[in-house]
Amino acid sequence: MKIAYVTSSLEGSGGPLPIPAVTRVLRNSGAHVEVFALARRDGRALPPMLADGLQVHLRMGGDHDHWAAYRWLEREIAAYKPDLIWTSVARASIMGLLLGKKYAVPVVCWQHNATLKWSRLIPFYLLRKRPAMWVGDSDRVTEITAKRFGVPPERMASWPLFSARPDAPQAQPWQPGQTLRLGSLGRLHPQKAYELLIEALALLRQRGFRAAVPFEVIIAGEGREFDALNAALQRTGVTEVRLTGFAEHPLEFLAGLHLYLQPSRVEGFCIAVHEAMQAGLPVVASAVGQIPYTLEHGVSGWLLPPGDVNALADTMAEVLSHPERLAVMGQAARDRVLPLYSEEAFRRAGESILERLRARGVISAD
Numbered sequence: 001m002k003i004a005y006v007t008s009s010l011e012g013s014g015g016p017l018p019i020p021a022v023t024r025v026l027r028n029s030g031a032h033v034e035v036f037a038l039a040r041r042d043g044r045a046l047p048p049m050l051a052d053g054l055q056v057h058l059r060m061g062g063d064h065d066h067w068a069a070y071r072w073l074e075r076e077i078a079a080y081k082p083d084l085i086w087t088s089v090a091r092a093s094i095m096g097l098l099l100g101k102k103y104a105v106p107v108v109c110w111q112h113n114a115t116l117k118w119s120r121l122i123p124f125y126l127l128r129k130r131p132a133m134w135v136g137d138s139d140r141v142t143e144i145t146a147k148r149f150g151v152p153p154e155r156m157a158s159w160p161l162f163s164a165r166p167d168a169p170q171a172q173p174w175q176p177g178q179t180l181r182l183g184s185l186g187r188l189h190p191q192k193a194y195e196l197l198i199e200a201l202a203l204l205r206q207r208g209f210r211a212a213v214p215f216e217v218i219i220a221g222e223g224r225e226f227d228a229l230n231a232a233l234q235r236t237g238v239t240e241v242r243l244t245g246f247a248e249h250p251l252e253f254l255a256g257l258h259l260y261l262q263p264s265r266v267e268g269f270c271i272a273v274h275e276a277m278q279a280g281l282p283v284v285a286s287a288v289g290q291i292p293y294t295l296e297h298g299v300s301g302w303l304l305p306p307g308d309v310n311a312l313a314d315t316m317a318e319v320l321s322h323p324e325r326l327a328v329m330g331q332a333a334r335d336r337v338l339p340l341y342s343e344e345a346f347r348r349a350g351e352s353i354l355e356r357l358r359a360r361g362v363i364s365a366d
Helices: 019-028 046-051 066-080 090-103 118-126 139-149 194-207 226-236 250-255 271-278 309-321 323-340 343-359
Strands: 002-007 032-037 055-058 084-088 107-111 133-136 156-158 180-185 215-220 241-243 259-262 283-286 301-304
Touching: 002 019, 002 066, 002 090, 019 032, 019 046, 019 343, 032 066, 046 055, 066 090, 084 090, 090 107, 090 118, 107 139, 118 139, 133 139, 133 343, 139 156, 156 343, 180 250, 180 271, 194 215, 194 226, 194 241, 194 309, 215 250, 226 241, 250 271, 259 271, 271 283, 271 323, 283 309, 301 309, 309 323
Parallel strands: 002 032, 002 084, 032 055, 084 107, 107 133, 133 156, 180 215, 180 259, 215 241, 259 283, 283 301
Antiparallel strands: none
């Protein structure tokens, strides 16, 4: 069986980065998989794919030249002649669904986001009956997708995009006399709401709050909000936050923290939160996407209403007043995430999708 795995870009983000792990399950199940990327962007997802032995077809184009991207993918699909098209991220999924219809090839369609722009929602709605299988990357996205598009159970699956590593680097408990290190991994994008974190720290200063220990907040990521966030830091006088750019070694970065922060407005699965829990970090996060399904409020961290600066400020005050409590919560986070997202669970989720497609005659049993 030949699978064309179509992705919108090779950006170092939550959709493209898991492709080696996802396709490894498919390849180990007997499929030949090649990746087709509509754009390069920062290209950080490419080296792991090549290191995993994947053949990658890359179009050297942008994000908005949709007709050119469609024609390129049309030629690639015609030449490759796949038995199954597997799409990831909205742009690639819409094009993959159109080409699947043209060439009579079944399509499996990932959904990574709980919210969709109208420019994406309308085409997906019109094409909602085309996928042989919709796949949500989390419990939350699976529920929303099934309801949003009226997907029957036989065409809906969930495959959480995270396989926990028990051998991942571990964070060390905070010790008296140390600077408390708080951090976050993510694109500098309005969805991540890092400006709210700055506002929360500024609000604590206005309240006259003083942390029990010295602390710093490190945000590791790149994106269009870099200048705006720097301007917010200058405007508010918050000096504890540092923007350090892309983290080449994210697991090592997490292991150097005492607490993880994710104040996002919108998320899908949010791999970074799960990697933080894997590292033994407690998490302060908005209750969006998969996060409230995994994080236990008051046990392994704190769940906050998205966009609530006062709640974020209150929680930051609690964290900064009692750093000695963090290690126990971090251990609870690790104990929660390892069995929930084990390597076995990840593998079985992928294999079950192929088994269901074979049982329905969508793909060959060979």
